[in-house]
Amino acid sequence: MDPGDPAGDPAAGERRRMGQDPLLLLQALQTLWSTRERQQLREEAWRGFAALDDPLAGLLDMLESCRGQRGEGPSLAAWISHQLQCWLQAQPRPSLAQHSLRLKQLQARAVRVLTESPPSLAAPLASIFQLQDADRSCLLAHVHRLHHEGRFREAATLGATLKLQSELGVEKMSVPLLLQDKVALVERYVAGFPDLQRRLLVLMDSWCQPGFDIKDVASCHVTAAGAAASGEERLGLAGAQPSSPE
Numbered sequence: 001m002d003p004g005d006p007a008g009d010p011a012a013g014e015r016r017r018m019g020q021d022p023l024l025l026l027q028a029l030q031t032l033w034s035t036r037e038r039q040q041l042r043e044e045a046w047r048g049f050a051a052l053d054d055p056l057a058g059l060l061d062m063l064e065s066c067r068g069q070r071g072e073g074p075s076l077a078a079w080i081s082h083q084l085q086c087w088l089q090a091q092p093r094p095s096l097a098q099h100s101l102r103l104k105q106l107q108a109r110a111v112r113v114l115t116e117s118p119p120s121l122a123a124p125l126a127s128i129f130q131l132q133d134a135d136r137s138c139l140l141a142h143v144h145r146l147h148h149e150g151r152f153r154e155a156a157t158l159g160a161t162l163k164l165q166s167e168l169g170v171e172k173m174s175v176p177l178l179l180q181d182k183v184a185l186v187e188r189y190v191a192g193f194p195d196l197q198r199r200l201l202v203l204m205d206s207w208c209q210p211g212f213d214i215k216d217v218a219s220c221h222v223t224a225a226g227a228a229a230s231g232e233e234r235l236g237l238a239g240a241q242p243s244s245p246e
Helices: 010-018 022-035 038-051 055-066 076-089 100-115 119-128 136-148 152-161 171-179 183-190 194-207 214-219 222-235
Strands: none
Touching: 022 038, 022 055, 022 076, 038 076, 055 076, 055 100, 055 119, 076 119, 100 119, 100 136, 119 152, 136 152, 136 171, 152 171, 152 183, 171 183, 171 194, 171 214, 183 194
16 A cells, blocks of 8 residues: 555544644655755655654654665665654653653554664664663563574664663673674673673683683674684684784
8 A cells, every 4th residue: 555545544534634644744755755855855854743743653653654665775764763853852842751651652662663673763763762761571572682683783782772781781792792893882882881891891801811712602602603713813812822902
């Protein structure tokens, strides 16, 4: 069904009566997106947000309609989310925290959208829907799934964005990244968490002990083993043949 065609959608008539249909706004933005007229696109988006009866629910309607559309270049879904985030910051609107039931309903939808979306949506959705205060079980399950699939960078970045580090821990999230020489990402992951920073230092100290062999660590992280040689060379952690760190 055409995302801009309300036919067959029982909720569409209600959306039209209450304000602009978010799917019609999405259709207009899709047309402008192809022209690359960014200023006009931004103006149309902000006008559309103002005309929506419920901009947050409208955003979720649009994102749900966009799912699976991963074209080349910047994602329209991510752009719309970022623009709504900016638009909300410019509005004298009451905090969602004042409407806890409504917030929980929106958060539940936003979490479902997040788990089926590219990483570029994580930051704006976390900000708009205060996902750091949402049901953490679903978010943790999603991060663990990313990690299990070997998408270590995505898992760590999303975990940090959602402030899940205390539940996720250090070793599981950090070791595959260290084996791939992504030290800066690990440092960002533990930033602001002194206890996790101390545990990371203890882990790194253990890797510097005599007789330590990075291959023993890599064998426990099979999907990261391909990067072990690089980590071995760059971190200078091979027990038998140490190399100078860069």
